[in-house]
Amino acid sequence: MLASRATFLSSFHTSIALRTGRNRILIRPARLTFRPNLSSRHSISGDSKVRHSRKLISRRTMSNSANQSSVVGSIFPEQGQDVELLNFVNDGYGGVIVEMKVPMDPTAFASSLRASISSWRKKGIRGVWIKMPINLANLIQPAVEQGFWYHHAEQNYLMLAYWIPDTKHTLPLNASHRIGVGAFVINDNREVLVVQERVGKLRGIGMWKFVTGVLDPGEYIHDGAIREVKEETGVETEFLEVLAFRQSHMTFFDKSDIFFICMLRPLSFDIKIQESEIEAARWMPIEEFASQPFVEKHQLLKYMVDISMAKIGRGYTGLTPVRISSAFTDRLSHIYVNIGDLNQNNQDGS
Secondary structure (H helix, E strand, O other): OHHHOOOOOOOOOOOEEEEEOOEEEEEEOOEEEEEEOHHHOOOOOHHHHHHHHOOOOOOOOOOOOOOOOEEOOOEEEEOOEEEEOOOEEEOOOOOEEEEOOOOOOHHHHHHHHHHHHHHHHHOOOOEEEEEEEHHHHHHHHHHHHOOOEEEEEOOOEEEEEEEOOOOOOOOOOOOOEEEEEEEEEEOOOOEEEEEEEOOOOOOOOOOOEOEEEEOOOOOOHHHHHHHHHHHHHOOOEEEEEEEEEEEEOOOHHHOEEEEEEEEEEEOOOOOOOOOOOEEEEEEEEHHHHHOOHHHHHOHHHHHHHHHHHHHHHOOOOOEEEEEEOOOOOOOOEEEEEOHHHHHHHHHHHO
8 A cells, every 4th residue: 555655645736756665656736647666767777788888889989887877867847847857878978878769759858858958967968879769760850959960870770969068079970981891812723713793883894803892880801801702702711811901082972981902712612603793703813814904904903913913922911810808898809910020020029
């Protein structure tokens, strides 16, 4: 019974909150409202939520350290009415992250957002991030009307950003580069694995080229090169080195591009093409590949051939992936180094 936890009120002239275990009753003039205790709703806490939150935005805006904390929404007075604040997590850089999950009325969301910004301003919060899933797209307009802008979008969400202080914002920009790979695969007969494209700018001109492609999200350079060769030709390979890379700007949707030229060793030789993208594939003598008119005219392809020939005959040294750990996260990463010279230097210094 409620009587065991709260005192009966004979007057409703004052709004009073009564707590009963995990629930709360708000008593207002002329109405009685029952709702769950906010401390049990949509709380974002624990290591699993922190690990999940790392995926939201770049490392600069989301700290992987232990100073992240979860804060449950509370009641904030606005224009004489109590408004529920939005749940958020601290991002470790003086900002907050709101991950919307539950549908809300747009008007109620606008009120909660406005009240939340007022509360954050008083606490000295600077940046605000809202991860808006695609099924809550009706809440985007109220956020934009309060000054939020689009930061980036993925397949199933839009990230909105806002800067509270009256200063120029210091939030990091959206990811600026696309990462591509070109696979130089050569066998013991000095034959390189080449393809003709079924789609794209090189379709139908009879040009043979190295396997190329774009990395998937969360994919390492060496893994992406191996995958692209397997997908387009069916050939299994072993990654050896990054031979060089090219940077360019204003490419795909005005983004910049970094293209890594990689050397791989074939582990199989039978070819089975990816018919949706590849017209033909074959093993070609490297001299024949280099003599193609288009290769001679295209500086990138000419450099790729020159570097590849230098690697074969004159000891050109590329960069090899080495797995490393970090003091800031338990996830491993890779550094690409000239492993031969590094090992030699370590031996000379020992």
